[in-house]
Amino acid sequence: MRMNNTSRPLSPHLSIYRWPITMTLSILHRATGVALSVGLIAFVVWLQSIAFGAASYEVVAGWMDTIIGKLALLGWSIAFFFHFSNGVRHLFWDAGIGFEVRQANASAWLVLVATMLMTVVYWLLFQDSGSLV
């Protein structure tokens, strides 16, 4: 079909368009998923280093103790808690619950708040044990 019918309604109207929060979460779910897939590689390397022996474990633990390593762990934890929370939101949708626009917007903000809270609380749990590595 040729797309030359200009009398039909056009959407979105870019001049008055507001980017919905639900779209931000949609792409973040995919982005965090990919980030966690990369994290899976690191997780497997870490497991193998434990099996391989103390020397190799110390090397991997050393990477984790660098600024980049700590930022990566922080990033993966944020990605995990987001993907976790938003995944639950998706499962509710799969059950047919929460499809109204107001509900979807509210659950979007709930996911963002939950992600922040879970991340902060989780890292506070390691206060007692000092460094993670």
Next chain:
Amino acid sequence: MSLRSPLGQVLGSGSARDGTGHWWSQRVTAVALLILGSWFLYSLTRLDSFAHVAMLDWAGRPFNSVMLLLLTVTLAYHSALGVQVVLEDYVHGAFIKVVSLLLNRFAHVFLAVVAVVAVLKIALGGA
């Protein structure tokens, strides 16, 4: 009598020829990972030390070994399904699409097997 529409009968499992298999597996592994992922993160907080001997002891306890095996295999499966969808959406050339989808599967099976070998080695005392 079939309840499928005439169109449904013609199209069979749809253009992906996979029906709901991929979708359903993604959901099943998602629910499993809610439990397994929570266990893993909680388990880390219960450790007194992150020294090598402590990690060996932790991963080598039977329950923890079982949970780590379930976690890594389920993670690899869920990750393979997710990355597959991303590749299907963004990689367009017919040849490069098939190659990337194959590599995705191979990489995830490889990761799963490497993880399983690591956990078994620890659990069975080879490490």
